[in-house]
Amino acid sequence: MKGLIKGVVILGVVAFLIAYFGTPILTVNNLVAAAKAGDEAGLERMVDFPAFRDSVKDELTARLMAEANADPDVRSSGLGGLGMMLAPMLVSGAVDALVTAPTIAAMVRTADTPDPEDVATARTPEPESEDKDIRQSYGYRDLNTFVLGLTDPDRPDETLKLLLKRQGVFGWKLSGIDLPEKAA
Template identity: 70%
Template sequence: MSRSSKGLLVLGLVAVFAAFLAMPMLTVRALVAAAKAGDEAALERLVDFPAFRESAKTELTARLMSEMREDSRSHDSALGGLGMMLAPMLVGGAVDALVNAPTVAAMVRTADLPDPADSGAPPPPVEAEGDGDIRQSYGYRDLNTFVLRLTDPDRPDEPLKLLLKRQGLFGWKLAGIDLPEARPETAAT
């Protein structure tokens, strides 16, 4: 193999490695752009909705169970135990009804979870939301998971982490969520 052939081979391998590392960042940029534009078709291509729903169900159920365990009122009643048994079903139904392209777009624009009370209401117009202040950071969690961290400056301790998972060698899709830790309620003064 000649010296120029080896150089081209090395250059080609470097280009493939750079593309391998850069693809999730390009997917994040496309996801954010589609969310800001309200482009549902693009969001449908960029989100693995079944995996995202399962992740949201797991996260929300864990948070709800944790909050119920910490609530002293739930320990004192039979209703508390019933609530802990029914919580996964209730969360599952709400997630199935809520998680769609407009909801994901709103999450990306606001760094906030949707309010289940708004499930029947149409999503607010894109211009009505102050999406310019949301801070974005991202990085690899592992070789097959890339994290987009969205932080509202008004709630810096409650970042929303969206997880992109590798789909094949170069493809990435939004497939999970890490919710901010539930903050204990403080007594109003």
């Protein structure tokens, strides 16, 4: 009898650990399937839009500032300084308007990253005529952050990283993004 109880407890612990560490992979598979099917309602359930938008804003603002700081004409110009001050506001407004379920679906299907110039001019991504063969990679950043890496074989050095954050014990939502380093 003690052996049976011990076996059930061990089986329960193993099942919990499998569910605890395996649920982000199920969420990623559901996210990719919803993106490919164009299931906007499904994507909206799997994305924490306020957190995701904040992450996109931070990433794009940092990229714009780095590009502006690298340009000597912008650094030395008074108007360049004004532009650097206004850039976060422009990015913020555009990201709020453009980061929607279809935009996220396009990012997942194509591994295309938001471009600061596209955001500044408020252009939505063009729909792809056919699905690309996007490579996926998975991994934990920490116990509460799971990373889905998306790489287009045509651009192997540019991996878009979508960050899923744990919601409760077994729930996960897309909550952030790490943009790839811009190729020189």
